[in-house]
Amino acid sequence: MTADDTSGRQETAAPAIELKGISKAFGPVQANKDISIRVMPGTIHGIIGENGAGKSTLMSILYGFYKADKGEIFISGQKTEIPDSQAAIAAGIGMVFQHFKLVENFTVLENIILGAEDGGLLKPSLSKARKTLLELEHEYGLNVDPDAVIEDLGVGMQQRVEILKALYRQADILILDEPTGVLTPAEADQLFRILDRLRAEGKTIILITHKLREIMEATDTVSVMRRGEMTATVKTADTSPAELAELMVGRKVLLRVDKTPATPGDVILDIKGLRVVDDAGVERVKGIDLQVRAGEIVGIAGVAGNGQSELLEVLGGYADGTGEIRVSGQPLDLAGKRADGRSRRARGIAHVPEDRQREGLIMDFSAWENTAFGYHRDPSYQSGVLLNNAAIRSDTEAKMQRFDVRPPNPALAAKNFSGGNQQKIVLAREIERNPDLLLIGQPTRGVDIGAIEFIHQQIVALRDKGKAILLVSVELEEILALADRVAVMFDGHIMGERQSAETDEKELGLLMAGVGS
Amino acid sequence: MEVMPKWAEVILVPLISLLLAAILSALVIMAIGEDPIAAVQLMVTGALGSTYGWGYTLYYATNFLFTGLAVSVAFHAGLFNIGGEGQAMLGGLGVALMCLLIPWPHWTLALIGASAGAALFGAAWAAIPAYLQAKRGSHIVITTIMFNFIAAALLNYLLVNVMRPQGSMDPASARFPEAVHLPTLHDLLAPIGISFSKAAPANVTFLIAVLACVLVWFLLWRTWLGYEIRSYGKSEPAAKYAGISPTAITMIAMLISGGLAGMMAINNVMGEAERLVLNAVEGAGFIGIAVALMGRSHPFGVFLAAVLFGFLYQGGAELALWTNIPRELIVVIQALVILFTGALDNMVRMPLERLFLMTRRGSG
Structure with missing residues (x-):
């Protein structure tokens, strides 16, 4: 058609x-x-x-x-x-952007008239706008307090403000x-x-x-x-x-993930009372307990910004936390010199970060340089004080082949690969290390559907080898399809844990909104 | 997909930039009623037409090599070290102390000792801004600039009040003993039958500068430390993810950078002046920034850019000597070169990229 x-x-x-x-x-x-x-x-x-x-x-x-x-x-x-x-x-024409264009410390009304003020004086504009705004809110059932300050509003409300902004400018x-x-x-x-x-x-x-x-x-x-x-x-x-x-x-796609029920083994990751305070002094993770066993995928569901990223950062070794984390029974340093990515990798923790372009890859580096990233001090990549570039290159070639990275050219810069292939480079690097625990954030964000299928298969395959996997994703569908057990984070707390076979989007959705047990 | 082939990126872009700078310079020379072609001829013969000219060109180039490499190394770590000037001044102090306080039996040993002193003092001077950046977040551009002034004041004080020999009216240290005088290119080339000007100041330090180029290249592209420096410079969040310590890399990169800037002093203080004088660096620290920019922070590019700036310095001096073109205009020409090769890079790059795209579409 x-x-x-x-x-x-x-x-x-x-x-x-x-x-x-x-x-x-x-x-x-x-x-x-x-x-x-x-x-x-x-x-x-x-x-x-x-x-x-x-x-x-x-x-x-x-x-x-x-x-x-x-x-x-x-x-x-x-x-x-x-x-x-x-x-x-x-x-x-009115546009509501993915990332809102609002002035955080202005009120709703001030944001609405921003750029559409009439006259040099603010007061008459504001009172006129207030009347129009209330009419619009009434007409379309979009209730927002005109005097609320944007930063006090939830995301859903902020989005309404964006829609009202467009309507105020008489968008059809x-x-x-x-x-x-x-x-x-x-x-x-x-x-x-x-x-x-x-x-x-x-x-x-x-x-x-x-x-x-x-x-x-x-x-x-x-x-x-x-x-x-x-x-x-x-x-x-x-x-x-x-x-x-x-x-x-452009071809048939499997929308479901094919996997057998998990057979969880020993506890690999054991988190007790973890708290994380960010650079601005705000507590992001407010005392959580969580276990991940060998041979299972535990998914962390939640709207972005509820502490999941900070949880991954502490586990990955680049943010400090307090509390207790054990991996395979041994405690993990949560601050200080031994709490860095290198020590984590030495403990058998691999990490596919949430933002691969900012953290997981150096976009200007070639694929082979990126394949060594984080493991560049590994003996297999060294010869004396020098990097063994030839060894890294040939290793990259092998990994690119196994993970079907296209084009299979180790010398190409990371930025020249598509999102899906960039993610495959990171996945190949982390999974092929055969880690005991794989941390994986937003595995398929910005990845094309064709590659999603492949990435999901690789994650399940690692699970079936008896490895523990902690998955963080804001895509509820992905969590439900991939995880064996789901923990929902809201405002730094774990609101509840469910077996993914026994729950649905509706129940998780309520937990994500902070409602429920 | 890369828009331009590599050769166009590394050779064509700087070459066209240079050409534009040259054309504009020619217009300026014409505007003051001089003949630009004659001026170019004079610059070329003055700087490259004799071993005397070459001797000066390479002497200046040696200074710029060290400071250019210094800026490049810091730049690869994402740090803008504007303090090459001050670090080179302190390097001079290190050289002077080494040469005056230790009775060296032979210049080779003295060279090793002086190099160590120069690198150590330069690195120490860079260490403070580096620490402030790494631990307190004080911006390195601001602190290194301030440290240039502090270095100048410190040397002023030391030369006038402490290091000036009794009875001397000159704010300078005592002359270095004969044993630590470095061989010039004349001395080095004579045994293999090449005659080189005796009067030119180019000396054995030039070879050390070339060696430094190779070592910096090795460090950056063949060692894991260089890999970590480049990673950190490209993306701090990624470096943290990989377990690379921002504090450690900031400190190490700045120490290497300061050390390289300091080592310039073995050329100008030990090799040429043979004593420590006021303002011995003569702006080479700042030229290093231009050299690093033009050389794309690659040691080989830095080498070419340093020689070019050496040529501009020496050629410019000749112009000022033999024509009515005032000395200030030489600065204008050098500034135009910096402007076109550094700041206006995209002005040449974008049309070139478009051109390459068109030819590719035409053929493909």
């Missing part, structure tokens, strides 16, 4: 947005290739695609951040030039870029109810996401992008997650 098919049934109105033949290249990378799309008014139109498929580029062109090399934009049938975001706003078309990335499942449901209401009031919504479930739940029509091209536009009701996944990847 193509875009023309779907629009053919709705010939009555001009499309709210029509893009014709949009192309955009960044250097040698063709981010968008001849993209045409029609978004009908009063619908929720999903755009789905893997990381790097060109979704964000396309929306940035629509919002005036980039100029297309070729192509035309029509808003409600009118050919429109959008050289900057001011023009986009004037054309009735709302673009939401990965809006549920930081939300709990309950907050996400609320967001979708708000979007329903907006649609009922005649607004047009473009929802960009890589989550198939959201597309199926929320949208009327969905367009699939792959490698800069629009591969299909279909009615959501006429498609299935499996079909969409295949359209995104």
Whole structure:
């Protein structure tokens, strides 16, 4: 099915947005290739695609951040030039970014009028805005206290402020870029109810996401992008997650993880009363107890920022903590000289960090230099005082082959690999060390669906070799699919532990929101 | 995918930058009514046309090699060491103390001792800002600049009040004994039948500077310490993840950097002046920054850039001597070279990248 098919049934109105033949290249990378799309008014139109498929580029062109090399934009049938975001706003387009653009220590009202003040004096603007804002809140059921300070609001509320900001600027078309990335499942449901209401009031919504479930739940029509091209536009009701996944990847994909029930052995990781205070003096982990046994995967679920990252940092040896951690029965130093990554590795702890581009890899280093990273003082990589570059290279070649890294070129810089292949380089480095305990954060963030399958298989294979695995992920689906046992973190506490076979997203979602046992 | 082939990146970009700097310099020379072509000829013959010219060019290049390497090593650790000037001054103090206090039997031993003294004093001067950065987070750019002033004041005091020989009116140390005088290139080349100017100050230190280039390359790309320095310089969070101590690397990189800057003193203090004078460094510490920038912090690039700046220094001195082009204009020319090769790098790089893309699309 193509875009023309779907629009053919709705010939009555001009499309709210029509893009014709949009192309955009960044250097040698063709981010968008001849993209045409029609978004009908009063619908929720999903755009789905893997990381790097060109979704964000396309929306940035629509919002005036980039100029297309070729192509035309029509808003409600009118050919429109959008050289900057001011023009986009004037054309009735509002954008809600993945990372909110709010001034933290301003009130809701002050944020709403920021950049849309009329006149040099603030007071009249504010009182006029207050009236409009309350009308908007009433009209769309978006209740937010205009005088609340942003930093006191939860993420879900902050997102509402972003939506109100767009509505205040009289947006008829709302673009939401990965809006549920930081939300709990309950907050996400609320967001979708708000979007329903907006649609009922005649607004047009473009929802960009890589989550198939959201597309199926929320949208009327969905367009699939792959490698800069629009591969299909279909009615959501006429498609299935499996079909969409295949359209995104270009081949059949296994959406479930194949694994046998775990056979947990001895306790490998034993955490008692762990507390972590961050650099700003805020307590992030507030006394947690957790055990991981050999041959099991324990997943830590939770909305980002509830202490999971700090837990991994302490275990990985680059943040200090207090309390007691034992690995294979021996205590682990939580501060001081022996609490560093090198000592951890010597104890058989491997770590795939949450942010591979910031921590796990040196992006300018070649694949072989990155393969030695953290293990560069290992005797097998040394010859005398020198690094044995030849040994590292050949080891890298072997690892790249076993983990199917593409292209299999050890000399290529890490930044030139795709997200999935970068992650495979890190995984190969950590898993092939045959660690007793593997810490793994966000194993598939920014990784294409095709590679996710492979990465999940590798993690399960390590478990089946009798290793202990601690998995941290903000993707609840991933935790449920991969982990044998799930612990939910909220505000630095573990809210509860469940066997993953005996729980579901709803129960975990409540725990993630701090509700429940 | 890399946009440009490696050779274009390392050779073409600096070359075009230099050419632009040269063209602009020519316009400036024309504007004051002089002939730019004659000026270039004079610079080339003055700096490269005789062994005397070469002797000066290489003498200056030796200074810039040490300070350029110093800046490069710190730069690989993500640290901007602006304190090469002060570290080289203190290196001079180390050399002077070594040469004056110990009765060396032969210059070779004296050279080893003086090198150690120079490196030690330079490293010690870098150690304080390094410690402040590593432990207290005081920005190294600020502290190293301040330490240049402190070094100047310290040397001023020592030379006037402590090291000045009795009865001398000159704020300088006593002359070094004959035994520690280093052989010049003339002395070194004569036995193998090459005649080199006797008057030029280039000396055996040049060879040590070249050796330092090789050793720095080895350190950075062949040892795990160099690997850790480069890792830390690229990404501090990643270094922490890998178990690389930021404190240790900051200290070690700055000690090596300060040591290299200090070693410049064996060239100018021991090899040329043969006593410690006020302001012996003459800005070479700052030129080192430009040399490191232009040489892309790679020892081989630093070598080429140091020789280029040696040429500009010597050629510039000749210009000032034989033409009406004022000495200040030489500084302008040097500044243009720094501006184009360092600061305006992207101005050349971006159009070149576009050009390479076009040819690739055309062929592919």
